[in-house]
Amino acid sequence: MSGCQIDSLLLHELGVGCPFATYLNVSNTNVDDTCFINIAKNLSNLQYLDLSYCTELTEAGFYYLVSCRSLKKLSHINLSGCVNVNGNCLAYIGQCCPLLTSLVLDCIPELTDDCMSKLALTCYRLRILSLMQANNITDKGLKYLAKNLTQLEKIFLEGNRFISDTGVSALMGLQF
Numbered sequence: 385m386s387g388c389q390i391d392s393l394l395l396h397e398l399g400v401g402c403p404f405a406t407y408l409n410v411s412n413t414n415v416d417d418t419c420f421i422n423i424a425k426n427l428s429n430l431q432y433l434d435l436s437y438c439t440e441l442t443e444a445g446f447y448y449l450v451s452c453r454s455l456k457k458l459s460h461i462n463l464s465g466c467v468n469v470n471g472n473c474l475a476y477i478g479q480c481c482p483l484l485t486s487l488v489l490d491c492i493p494e495l496t497d498d499c500m501s502k503l504a505l506t507c508y509r510l511r512i513l514s515l516m517q518a519n520n521i522t523d524k525g526l527k528y529l530a531k532n533l534t535q536l537e538k539i540f541l542e543g544n545r546f547i548s549d550t551g552v553s554a555l556m557g558l559q560f
Contacts, residue, residue: 386409386410386411386412386413386434388410388413389413389414390410390413390414390415390419391414391419392416392418392419392421392422395410395415395419395422395423395426395427396422396425396426398426398427399422399423399425399426399427400426402427403426403427403428403429404429405427405429405430406429406430406431406432406457407430407431407432408423408427408430408432408433408434409432409434410423410434410435410438411434411435411436411437411438411462412436412437412438413438414438414440415435415438415440415441416438416440416441416445417440417441417442417444417445417448418445420435420438420441420445420446420448421445421448421452423455424448424449424452424454424455425452425454427455428454428455428456428457429457430455430457430458431457431458431459431460432458432459432460432461433455433458433460433461433462434461434462435461435462435463435466436462436463436464436465436466436488436490437464437465437466438465438466439465439466439467439468441463441466441468441469442468443468443470443472443473443476446469446472446473446476446477447472447476449476449477449479449480449481452480453480454480455480455481456480456481456482456483457483458481458483458484459483459484459485459486460484460485460486460487460488461477461481461484461486461487461488462487462488463487463488463489463492464488464489464490464491464492464514465490465491465492466492467492467493467494468494469489469492469494469495470494470495470499471496471498471499471501471502471503472502474489474499474502474503474506474507475502475503475505475506477506477507478502478503478505478506478507478508479506481507482509483509484507484509484510485509485510485511485512485535486510486511486512486513487503487507487510487512487513487514488513488514489513489514489515489518490514490515490516490517490518490540491516491517491518492518493519493520494520495515495518495520495521496520496521496525497520497521497522497524497525497528499521499525500521500524500525500526500528500529501525501528503528503529504528504529504531504532504533505532507533508532508533508534508535509535510533510535510536511535511536511537511538512536512537512538512539513529513533513536513538513539513540514539514540515539515540515541515544516540516541516542516543516544517542517543517544518543518544519543519544519545519546520546521544521546521547522546522547522551523546523547523548523550523551523554524551525551526541526547526551526552526554526555527551527554529555530554530555530557536555539555
């Protein structure tokens with residue numbers, strides 16, 4: 385459904401008609417918090433969710449994940465280009481998606497070292513993390529990740545101007 389016109393009613397009907405769906409790609413759509421709530425409420429078997437460039441999602445939609453706790457099977461989520469994603473959103477995802485092993489956070493200008501701290505404390509099972517073009521992350525953020533994401537196997541950092549050899553060295557202690 386990538387690039388299609390989507391509304392909350394459609395996602396509700398999708399959840400009712402396909403309750404066992406495991407894969408959903410709604411990237412580059414007008415998905416907002418109401419749509420996201422319907423995804424969380426009605427598609428509890430999702431393992432793969434692509435919300436990249438859904439710019440209408442806010443912290444309120446992610447907070448709903450905490451209260452409904454329905455996406456427990458989610459192992460991959462792509463939030464690239466979701467400009468409203470912040471550290472709280474990442475903490476909510478970590479609290480509600482215990483099986484999450486792959487997270488893509490490319491091109492999100494609001495990501496900071498504080499966000500990496502929250503991510504590292506709640507998404508500790510991550511094996512794959514993409515932070516390309518996350519221009520506000522520094523070596524300090526990578527040190528948080530290195531300390532807590534002990535299962536991390538792959539990390540993508542292209543286009544980050546504040547990351548140096550020091551930050552990358554902190555990650556080298558992990559088993560890549």
